[in-house]
Amino acid sequence: MNFDFKYMFEIIPELLTYVPVTLYIAIASMIIAVIIAIFLSLILVNRTPVLHQLALIYISFFRGTPPLVQLLMIYFGLPQLLPSFNSITAMTAAILAFSLNVSAYLAEIFRAGLESVDKGQAEAALTTGMTYPQALKSIILPQAARNAIPATGNTFLGLLKNTSLAFTVGVTELLAQGKLLATATLHFFEAYMAVALIYWGLTALYSWLQSWYEKKISKAYVREV
Amino acid sequence: MIKVSNLQKSYKSNQVLKGISFHVDEGEVVAIIGPSGSGKSTLLRCLNFLEKPNEGHIEIGGIFVDTAKATKKEIHQLRLQTSMVFQHYNLFKNITALKNVAHPLRVTKKLDKKKAEEIGRHLLEQVGLSNKADHYPISLSGGQQQRVGIARALAVNPNAILFDEPTSSLDPEWVGEVLRVISRIADKEKTMIIVTHEMNFAREVADRVIFMDDGFIVEQGTPEEVFDYPANDRTKKFLRDYQRQITGKTDNKMEKFAIV
Ligand SMILES: Nc1ncnc2c1ncn2[C@@H]1O[C@H](COP(=O)(O)OP(=O)(O)OP(=O)(O)O)[C@@H](O)[C@H]1O
Ligand SMILES: [Mg+2]
Numbered sequence: 001m002n003f004d005f006k007y008m009f010e011i012i013p014e015l016l017t018y019v020p021v022t023l024y025i026a027i028a029s030m031i032i033a034v035i036i037a038i039f040l041s042l043i044l045v046n047r048t049p050v051l052h053q054l055a056l057i058y059i060s061f062f063r064g065t066p067p068l069v070q071l072l073m074i075y076f077g078l079p080q081l082l083p084s085f086n087s088i089t090a091m092t093a094a095i096l097a098f099s100l101n102v103s104a105y106l107a108e109i110f111r112a113g114l115e116s117v118d119k120g121q122a123e124a125a126l127t128t129g130m131t132y133p134q135a136l137k138s139i140i141l142p143q144a145a146r147n148a149i150p151a152t153g154n155t156f157l158g159l160l161k162n163t164s165l166a167f168t169v170g171v172t173e174l175l176a177q178g179k180l181l182a183t184a185t186l187h188f189f190e191a192y193m194a195v196a197l198i199y200w201g202l203t204a205l206y207s208w209l210q211s212w213y214e215k216k217i218s219k220a221y222v223r224e225v
Numbered sequence: 226m227i228k229v230s231n232l233q234k235s236y237k238s239n240q241v242l243k244g245i246s247f248h249v250d251e252g253e254v255v256a257i258i259g260p261s262g263s264g265k266s267t268l269l270r271c272l273n274f275l276e277k278p279n280e281g282h283i284e285i286g287g288i289f290v291d292t293a294k295a296t297k298k299e300i301h302q303l304r305l306q307t308s309m310v311f312q313h314y315n316l317f318k319n320i321t322a323l324k325n326v327a328h329p330l331r332v333t334k335k336l337d338k339k340k341a342e343e344i345g346r347h348l349l350e351q352v353g354l355s356n357k358a359d360h361y362p363i364s365l366s367g368g369q370q371q372r373v374g375i376a377r378a379l380a381v382n383p384n385a386i387l388f389d390e391p392t393s394s395l396d397p398e399w400v401g402e403v404l405r406v407i408s409r410i411a412d413k414e415k416t417m418i419i420v421t422h423e424m425n426f427a428r429e430v431a432d433r434v435i436f437m438d439d440g441f442i443v444e445q446g447t448p449e450e451v452f453d454y455p456a457n458d459r460t461k462k463f464l465r466d467y468q469r470q471i472t473g474k475t476d477n478k479m480e481k482f483a484i485v
Contacts, residue, residue, distance in 0.1 A: 121317055
């Protein structure tokens with residue numbers, strides 16, 4: 001077997017300097033996606049005429065096509081359609097593509113979260129004299145958000161890994177740098193393994209953070225024994 | 226105190242309330258009984274506009290609403306006149322027992338936290354749950370949850386409290402404690418409308434009993450009148466069926482619940 005452990009560990013520090021780029025793409029995309037998804041989910045729950053149908057088409061499209069195709073469409077296709085996008089950078093295109101893609105998944109998650117809070121609680125709030133917005137704010141949204149956190153977290157994990165697609169349009173992130181080292185030294189397996197280990201570390205760290213957070217906020221929902 | 230006239234409610238082509246009129250005096254306790262599907266819950270839920278009636282007038286505590294053309298503001302005003310205790314408790318699951326009682330006070334009466342929680346603690350004490358103030362609903366038994374529900378309904382100090390089968394989803398072991406709490410409130414001259422399948426309880430606690438069937442009020446009167454000397458055939462049949470169902474059960478509540 002010809003596997004150079006030493007080389008693999010040597011390049012990890014260099015690769016780590018690209019983690020901020022990966023995190024930047026993931027977090028920026030996530031924030032934009034959450035904002036879009038909140039609007040989409042409210043449209044879905046309220047079945048707003050016309051907007052509801054448009055939202056369904058949007059969601060179906062972005063869930064039903066590969067994220068890589070979406071990214072290529074936005075980076076190479078958009079400037080062709082709209083000249084004002086001529087100067088779009090690869091980074092912006094990647095963030096835009098991931099935002100749209102992830103928002104489609106989050107919209108369904110948020111809708112389910114809102115609908116998972118039983119109607120009886122809203123009714124009870126009304127009978128105590130609270131208005132619907134007051135009930136939404138203090139009773140329904142906190143529970144909806146909590147119910148949506150696990151699935152939202154999984155979506156973020158998927159996004160974190162999918163940011164590697166950005167290298168196809170020329171963003172120098174973690175995978176791009178790994179590929180560079182791999183082809184330069186011909187240590188393909190070592191280089192990609194190092195990249196994989198870093199992604200693994202990131203996702204493991206994130207999963208740990210999330211389960212810690214879920215435990216922290218689930219106090220109201222678990223029977224003490 | 227409560228005056229309802231010609232209240233009508235349909236779901237699509239299914240007319241559930243077919244012109245209901247009745248009144249409840251201040252301090253009076255009215256029990257509504259009747260077969261499943263007769264419209265008892267719908268009637269209660271129309272009184273606080275959880276369901277929007279199609280027609281009829283409702284007056285509660287000086288607020289008069291023509292239900293066919295009620296404005297948002299009128300509906301809100303009407304809702305402030307009553308509170309409700311639900312079959313499935315409907316406690317706010319994200320906050321503690323104490324906050325379930327106190328939070329609506331802070332929001333609707335703009336009380337500060339200290340004052341609201343003081344009232345909340347006092348009411349939890351009245352329903353025998355002082356020691357559960359900081360528990361979340363999930364860690365309470367059905368009977369305890371329902372008693373929190375009652376404390377929450379009392380807290381906003383409404384003109385009347387509406388109960389929709391407050392003991393129907395409870396395990397038999399918890400029914401007694403909840404009924405005792407309701408009786409105690411009834412004794413305090415609170416105006417109450419109680420939809421219930423517990424006939425013995427209705428007889429004990431109510432000043433007046435209303436028998437509903439198929440969207441109509443068929444018969445009403447004192448518990449003695451309705452239970453011991455029912456005039457209408459449908460009332461008689463309902464009570465007979467109820468009696469048969471009770472005696473069919475082999476528990477020791479049998480004799481206690483004998484009615485006719
Ligand atoms: N949201 C709804 N949509 C359509 N039909 C409804 C709805 N709510 C109630 N109904 C119908 O209205 C009728 C009366 O229902 P309601 O719940 O008022 O009866 P009830 O007397 O409370 O019965 P129970 O003793 O079983 O609680 C039933 O036929 C029911 O199917
Ligand atoms: Mg009912």
